[in-house]
Amino acid sequence: MEQLIGKTKWAIAEGYIPPYSNGPAPEFTSHEAACILNTSDKDAYVEIMIYFSDKEPVGPYKMTVEARRTKHIRFNNLDDPQPIPVGTDYSSVITSDVPIVVQHTRLDSRQAKNALITTIAYTE
């Protein structure tokens, strides 16, 4: 049974990949993630554009979130067309051809005890 929920355009205004980490990798590697849920019965073709404070946007980064699946995408791992620099402010816009739900998370392990943040991304 398809439980359709979501929207096709999302934004995360806060973005920052901490430049270093404490604790065992990859579990405690500092990272920033977009958790994407696709409850539909169709694969979602997802594109991410990255915005910076001092240069033109980069992207789209393209990926597929399969039907009835979730994908926790680490911004650290994006590399096509180019990696996102660490220690740099950025924002992201995520678009999809089918409805998805997007949640933003960061694990910051620069200090010995990790800090975690999350929020549902912005949609309209």
Place this chain on the structure above:
Amino acid sequence: MEQLIGKTKWAIAEGYIPPYSNGPAPEFTSHEAACILNTSDKDAYVEIMIYFSDKEPVGPYKMTVEARRTKHIRFNNLDDPQPIPVGTDYSSVITSDVPIVVQHTRLDSRQAKNALITTIAYTE
């Protein structure tokens, strides 16, 4: 006096039960929770579907949130039809027959000092 507020369909895109803990149980046991508020004068019949990155969704997990009550549901404790594996990315969709409000929380006590996150879940 009934103060009706909420919606009948919610999603939490981020899900991850930390596989271990520090500190006294159950207070500091790493856990992930969906806090569900039912302000209506009818019991809410709630169903949760769990989505994974690499297999078909599991559920529904069924529960009742009584009229004019709140229930803080720990995903760790769900076991019918089957427990949710720890250390695994998942997402959830929560549906109800009466309006409810859902908020997502995680206590991560893998390191000596606990980390906490929260966000109102997504609805539309």
Place this chain on the structure above:
Amino acid sequence: MEQLIGKTKWAIAEGYIPPYSNGPAPEFTSHEAACILNTSDKDAYVEIMIYFSDKEPVGPYKMTVEARRTKHIRFNNLDDPQPIPVGTDYSSVITSDVPIVVQHTRLDSRQAKNALITTIAYTE
């Protein structure tokens, strides 16, 4: 110049006042707060109802947020009609006669290093 923004009915599904604290009071006292912004030119008469998992709701707790003011209300300090028990799951519904904006925050200092959470409350 009045900058009207907000709604008159809000909900916070997650509620839990940590039962103990570390660090100097009141700055590091574990607490849970509803931050209420009233941008209007009229005083806001605000009422909070508290919902529990195992008993009938308690309230309303009544307060005023003056015109063009913000008020950070600590649930710990509410005492009329009765204090909210610590270490107990609860939820809250906040209503106002003029539009307000509500944000939920908790400082948990049960362990030596404090944990902080925040989310804009739910409105519709």
Place this chain on the structure above:
Amino acid sequence: MEQLIGKTKWAIAEGYIPPYSNGPAPEFTSHEAACILNTSDKDAYVEIMIYFSDKEPVGPYKMTVEARRTKHIRFNNLDDPQPIPVGTDYSSVITSDVPIVVQHTRLDSRQAKNALITTIAYTE
């Protein structure tokens, strides 16, 4: 390709600049930020009003977020018409002449291990 997303009026009800810090500056300086994303092809003229618990609002603080850029604005750094006092409860309303997306973040490094919070700001 312009990917327009956002609204022109936002509010952050929670505001508090921690009065002291631990760790190397400016990276671990306690701060509160509004991350503003402008995906449009026009520069955004942004104004921030600050609301207090015991005095009239202060502002507007004026700034520009250029076309297709993000700006992570630290409330600590605002000084015209006047700095925002530290250790004081406040709220903010952010308006723009073109659609923007606003996310609230605080790094609290008063204790040796930093705490982080974030939420998408309120819009309507």
